[in-house]
Amino acid sequence: MTDKVRIGIIGAGAVSDYHHVPGINLDPRAELVSICDPNSELLAQRQSDWGKTKATTNFQEMADDPDVDAVIIATPNFTHHEIALACINGGKHVMCEKPLGLNYTESAEMYRAARDANVRHMTAFTYRFAPSMRYVKHLVESGALGVPRHFRSQRFLDWPESSWGWRQSKKLAGAGDLFDMTIHRIDFAQDLLGPIKSICGAVAQFVPRDKTAEGQPCEPSEVDDWSSLIGQFENGAVGVWEGSTLMKGYHNDGFGYEWAEVNGSEGSAAYQLTDPNNILIGKPGQTMEKLPVPEEYLVIEGSPRDPHAGVPSTVFRYDLVYEFVSAIVEERDAIPGFDHGASAQLIADSVLESFDKRTWIDINCDL
Ligand SMILES: NC(=O)C1=CN([C@@H]2O[C@H](COP(=O)(O)OP(=O)(O)OC[C@H]3O[C@@H](n4cnc5c(N)ncnc54)[C@H](OP(=O)(O)O)[C@@H]3O)[C@@H](O)[C@H]2O)C=CC1
Ligand SMILES: O=C1CO[C@H](CO)[C@@H](O)[C@@H]1O
Structure with missing residues (x-):
C-alpha cells in the first residue's frame, strides 16, 4: 500500500455520488483511483464530476488491479455476493452496501471469506x-x-x-x-x-x-x-x-x-x-x-x-x-462489519x- 488508501468504486450510481465520493474527498488518507460501472456513458460523466480516475466496465479488472487497495461495492443487491468474493480473492479491503447479500447464506459466505482472507470488511449501515x-x-x-x-x-x-x-x-x-x-x-x-x-x-x-x-x-x-x-x-x-x-x-x-x-x-x-x-x-x-x-x-x-x-x-x-x-x-x-450485515x-x-x-x-x- 502507498501512503494513501487507494479506493475503487464499483457501481457509479446514486449512493456512490451521494455518500461515498464526498466521504473519500473529505478524508486526506484516501484517494479515489478507479471506478467501475457497466454504463460507459455514466463512467465518462462520473470522471468529469468526480475527477480523472481509471475506469472499467468489468469489476474483475478492479478486483485484480494492484493499484487498488480497497473497494466500495455500490451496485444492485444481486451483484454484491459475486463482486465481493472476487474483490476479497484479489486481496482488497471491501465496504459493501446493504443488504449485504440476497439472503443470509450469501451474506455469511461473504463474511467468512473476508475474515479468512484477513481483509477489512464493512457493511454500509449508514x-x-x-x-x-x-x-x-x-x-x-x-x-x-x-x-x-x-x-x-x-x-x-x-x-x-x-x-x-x-x-x-x-x-x-x-x-x-x-x-x-x-x-x-x-x-x-x-x-x-x-x-x-x-x-x-x-x-x-x-x-x-x-x-x-x-x-x-x-x-x-x-x-x-x-x-x-x-x-x-x-x-x-x-x-x-x-x-x-x-x-x-x-x-x-x-x-x-x-x-x-x-x-x-x-x-x-x-x-x-x-x-x-x-x-x-x-x-x-x-x-x-x-x-x-x-x-x-x-x-x-x-x-x-x-x-x-x-x-x-x-x-x-x-x-x-x-x-x-x-x-x-x-x-x-x-x-x-460483514458479520453485522449477515446478522x-x-x-x-x-x-x-x-x-x-x-x-x-x-x-x-x-x-
Ligand atoms: N446505505 C445507504 O444508505 C444506501 C444504500 N444503497 C444501496 O446501494 C446499492 C446501490 O444503490 P443505488 O446507488 O441507489 O443504485 P443505482 O441503480 O443508482 O446504482 C447502481 C449502479 O451499479 C451499476 N451496476 C450494476 N451491475 C454492476 C456490475 N456488475 N458492476 C458494476 N456496476 C454495476 C448500475 O448500472 P446499470 O444501471 O447499468 O445496471 C448502476 O449504475 C444498493 O445495494 C442499495 O441498497 C442505496 C442508497 C443508500
Ligand atoms: O437508506 C436508504 C435510502 O434510500 C435508498 C433508496 O431507497 C435505500 O436503498 C437506502 O438504504
Missing part, C-alpha cells in the same frame, strides 16, 4: 453514524436509561408509486422495503440493544408499480411496500419496527419521517433522522425534552468533517468512508419466513 444515534448508544451503554425494556423504529417516506426499477424485482433486490429500508433499523437496534433472539414479521404490497416514472408500462413489482416485525432481544427487551415508502404526507424534502427510541427503566431517548444533531430525552414523570447532541458525538472520532457544515440529515453519511479507511490504516475491524440479513430473511409460515422464528446466527 444510520449508525447519525449523531443522535451515536448518542443514544452512549446513553444505553452508560446506563443513563436504566435497564433497556423497549425499542421502537418507524421509517415512513412519501415517495412515488411508480416503478422502483431493479428494487422491485425479487431476483435483483431480494425483497422491497424490508431489505431496502428496515434492514438498516434491524442493524441499529442490534447495535443498541444486542442480539435479537426471536421475531414475528409481516409484509404487504400496496400498489402494482407497473408504470415507470415517465408513465411507460413495465413489469409489476414483486416485492413488499411495507415491512414490520416485533422481536425479543437476548437481553430481555422487546422491539417493534415498521417501514414504508408509500406513506402520504411524510415527504419532508425526501427525508421522510424516521423515529427510533429506546425506553428503559430510568428514561427514554429518541433519534430522528430529520433532526440528527438533537435528541429527545425523557425522564420518569416528565415530558420528553429536546437537547443538542454533545459536540463529541457529532462526528466519529478523528473525522475531519465539520459537524456544523452542510445538511445535517445528509452529511453524517460521509463518516462511513472515514470508518472504513480508519480500519484499514489502523489494521482493526471496521464497524459495522441483520438473517433477521430480515426470518421476517419473510415468519410471514409465510404465520409463526414466530427463533434466530440462530451461526457465523
Whole structure:
C-alpha cells in the first residue's frame, strides 16, 4: 500500500455520488483511483464530476488491479455476493452496501471469506453514524436509561408509486422495503440493544408499480411496500419496527419521517433522522425534552468533517468512508462489519419466513 488508501468504486450510481465520493474527498488518507460501472456513458460523466480516475466496465479488472487497495461495492443487491468474493480473492479491503447479500447464506459466505482472507470488511449501515444515534448508544451503554425494556423504529417516506426499477424485482433486490429500508433499523437496534433472539414479521404490497416514472408500462413489482416485525432481544427487551415508502404526507424534502427510541427503566431517548444533531430525552414523570447532541458525538472520532457544515440529515453519511479507511490504516475491524450485515440479513430473511409460515422464528446466527 502507498501512503494513501487507494479506493475503487464499483457501481457509479446514486449512493456512490451521494455518500461515498464526498466521504473519500473529505478524508486526506484516501484517494479515489478507479471506478467501475457497466454504463460507459455514466463512467465518462462520473470522471468529469468526480475527477480523472481509471475506469472499467468489468469489476474483475478492479478486483485484480494492484493499484487498488480497497473497494466500495455500490451496485444492485444481486451483484454484491459475486463482486465481493472476487474483490476479497484479489486481496482488497471491501465496504459493501446493504443488504449485504440476497439472503443470509450469501451474506455469511461473504463474511467468512473476508475474515479468512484477513481483509477489512464493512457493511454500509449508514444510520449508525447519525449523531443522535451515536448518542443514544452512549446513553444505553452508560446506563443513563436504566435497564433497556423497549425499542421502537418507524421509517415512513412519501415517495412515488411508480416503478422502483431493479428494487422491485425479487431476483435483483431480494425483497422491497424490508431489505431496502428496515434492514438498516434491524442493524441499529442490534447495535443498541444486542442480539435479537426471536421475531414475528409481516409484509404487504400496496400498489402494482407497473408504470415507470415517465408513465411507460413495465413489469409489476414483486416485492413488499411495507415491512414490520416485533422481536425479543437476548437481553430481555422487546422491539417493534415498521417501514414504508408509500406513506402520504411524510415527504419532508425526501427525508421522510424516521423515529427510533429506546425506553428503559430510568428514561427514554429518541433519534430522528430529520433532526440528527438533537435528541429527545425523557425522564420518569416528565415530558420528553429536546437537547443538542454533545459536540463529541457529532462526528466519529478523528473525522475531519465539520459537524456544523452542510445538511445535517445528509452529511453524517460521509463518516462511513472515514470508518472504513480508519480500519484499514489502523489494521482493526471496521464497524459495522460483514458479520453485522449477515446478522441483520438473517433477521430480515426470518421476517419473510415468519410471514409465510404465520409463526414466530427463533434466530440462530451461526457465523
Ligand atoms: N446505505 C445507504 O444508505 C444506501 C444504500 N444503497 C444501496 O446501494 C446499492 C446501490 O444503490 P443505488 O446507488 O441507489 O443504485 P443505482 O441503480 O443508482 O446504482 C447502481 C449502479 O451499479 C451499476 N451496476 C450494476 N451491475 C454492476 C456490475 N456488475 N458492476 C458494476 N456496476 C454495476 C448500475 O448500472 P446499470 O444501471 O447499468 O445496471 C448502476 O449504475 C444498493 O445495494 C442499495 O441498497 C442505496 C442508497 C443508500
Ligand atoms: O437508506 C436508504 C435510502 O434510500 C435508498 C433508496 O431507497 C435505500 O436503498 C437506502 O438504504
